[in-house]
Amino acid sequence: MDKTTILTYSLTMKNKFYVTTPIYYVNDKPHIGSTYTTVVADALARAHRLRGVPTMFLTGTDENSQKNVEAAEKAGEKDLQKYLDSMAQIWSQTWKELGISFDDFIRTTEERHHKAVERFWKAVEKSGDIYKKEYERSYCVGCEEFKTPFEVKDGRCPLHPNKELQIVQEENYFFRASAYKDELLKLYHEHPEFIQPVSRLNETRNYVKDAFEDFSISREAKKLSCGIPVPGDDSQRIYVWFDALINYMSAVGYGTDDKMFAKWWPATLHLVGKDIIKFHCALWPAMIMSAAKSDELLRNEDESPKLPEHVFAHGFFTINGQKISKSLGNAIDPLDLVKEYPIDAIRYFLLREITFGEDGDFSLARLAERYNADLGNTFGNLVNRAISMSRKYFDNKVPSLASGIESTFDIQRSGHSAQQTFDGPISWGGKDAVDTLWQSVDQYIESNRLDLALETIWGGEGCSLIVANRLVEETKPFKLIKENPEQAAIVLYTLLEACRHFAWMIEPIMPNIAEEIIRQLGQDPIAERKQGIKYLQSWGGLKPGSELPEPKILFPRNA
């Protein structure tokens, strides 16, 4: 058994997959950045569901932030809750329109979340890691914001150096994060896979080593118009980050449904943007380490804390080379894109264009380029020409194979009679190459590298869209049909069956297109899916003699 086989095995044998996106602030509607995170999570969730792994995919909104209050005021909405409700609606609705298959949508103003936060706070408190401290904070009138000591340069705000900083005395609760420094470093050392990519692991390690300090985790209630009250102290409210992270637990029943919590926690994967890794990779595990000391629900059999398995930090998009910025007004609303391109094309573009973990650029020119080249020319055209020829030469049916499915294995065998019919070498690697491609795809999904999975499906050796197109040129079924109809049938069946495999391979990324292809191949996508992943990955699932409906163009040009 080689390495890839083992990895494939582990993917299909995983007993659960719990993936999360960050919860988004509702001070604005979704843009291309939050869409990217969510689409990645969705594709991974779909990939696991397709493979029969019980899957929980969570997204939601962060509603306890002062930013939301300001946004509500700006929007002229006096009733904060009403504003939050309408914005949460916009977010979940946008995801639905983009075909995001989230299993749950959490809002941090919900009762279940408050219960979870309360339980969590009390556990941390019981562990002795919450204390009260009076301290000074600097307030910049220009920014209308408090500044951390790190942000203050020479006693002044670097952005408004001509204004005096106001020093405000305040007594808040603190979380003894510093006590978990060593345990965190040990975690990074023993489980480097906790943070991906590696560059982020290094960044986090340096941060924890040098700058990880106790966190202020509450604010005076009278200065805030939102937030969850500190249990047992109504004069203070919980700082937004401390409550926000706990959403990953409250959605799966922490504090409300122990059985459900035991089933789903710990999370398999937190997907985050690179800007919030410190919260997810340092503060969050430290919080859990603390709470776990006093809450057995958060402990494994061996008494170790139940920490999330992986945090993956992806990069950011620029728009035409510029950063996304509200002041520049270049934010892209995904719903506008959907008017010009099929949803699946947008999803493909987002996942294919960015090297996962790196920054990337979003431009309409580039989207058009990939739409026409990758989707229309390479993929859509392959499906279309394969089906068209089969219909034309075989009475609108999938060709029947006189010598059985096994005869399709012969195409790539040199020296076989089949080879003599063709002029040059055959690139098509046959059934074995299809198996190998599936293994690569599984492996890339396992490591969250959907970009590489797509790259391989399009251009890999032995079996890929490119190779399938090449097979048409090398065997010329449109000529072969006159000289050797039986061989033509073998080639065309092979092409159609390959398309069926490609469809299932890209299903997590382009679910609508995948189903459409299966239907165009005269098969029933629902019924096929029910057969399970083993069936989908096996050669020969396409039934010879099936009726082939007239194909519709999958990716029309000039969309």
Added chain:
RNA sequence: CGCGGGGUAGAGCAGUUGGCAGCUCGCCAGGCCCAUAACCUGGAGGCCGUGGGUUCAAGUCCCACCCCCGCAACCA
């Protein structure tokens, strides 16, 4: 010395553990005619930011330097 990312063909990017420099688009020349003016083949085009070092061998490791960008301020 605030933190972090990057400089590879005209453009946009890949390059895992160091082993003849790749991909997509564009361009040039052929082929094919099943197909969405789509498909296939071949070609031109790179001192892999600069200067040192380690090595039989460096885009890949080490040191120094130059330039661009992100965060620190709405914003994943």
